[in-house]
Amino acid sequence: QLQLVESGGGLVQPGDSLRLACAASGRTFRDLNMAWYRQAPKKEREFVASLINGVVQYKDSVRGRFAVSGDNAKTTVYLQMNNLKPEDTAMYRCHTWCAGGECFSSDNAWGPGTQVTVSS
Numbered sequence: 633q634l635q636l637v638e639s640g641g642g643l644v645q646p647g648d649s650l651r652l653a654c655a656a657s658g659r660t661f662r663d664l665n666m667a668w669y670r671q672a673p674k675k676e677r678e679f680v681a682s683l684i685n686g687v688v689q690y691k692d693s694v695r696g697r698f699a700v701s702g703d704n705a706k707t708t709v710y711l712q713m714n715n716l717k718p719e720d721t722a723m724y725r726c727h728t729w730c731a732g733g734e735c736f737s738s739d740n741a742w743g744p745g746t747q748v749t750v751s752s
Contacts, residue, residue, distance in 0.1 A: 634659040634738045636726055641746030644716055652711040654726030660706040665731045668711050670722035716750045723747050
């Protein structure tokens with residue numbers, strides 16, 4: 633059964649960088665599409681970036697600052713976040729779903745999240 637765990641969040645200053653990781657167990661990202669979402673207090677959850685069938689897309693406000701990548705084993709997807717801004721403060725979560733082929737109900741999964749706080 634697929635399980636997702638995010639890591640890498642923290643408290644940083646504006647302009648700093650963080651690299652978030654979304655680690656999958658039970659499946660690999662060869663079989664999954666994924667997306668990063670974030671939710672700030674009292675705000676709706678919003679899309680940040682996605683990796684769908686090898687194609688990466690970004691929310692306009694993070695394009696050029698954030699980058700999605702994966703490890704060779706296809707068990708971890710990273711979100712490199714550069715030039716962080718206070719408005720990037722949120723709980724970041726990864727979400728997966730089946731990329732096709734043999735699918736399982738557990739492929740539709742969310743990690744618990746990792747908190748990113750950008751403040752001077």
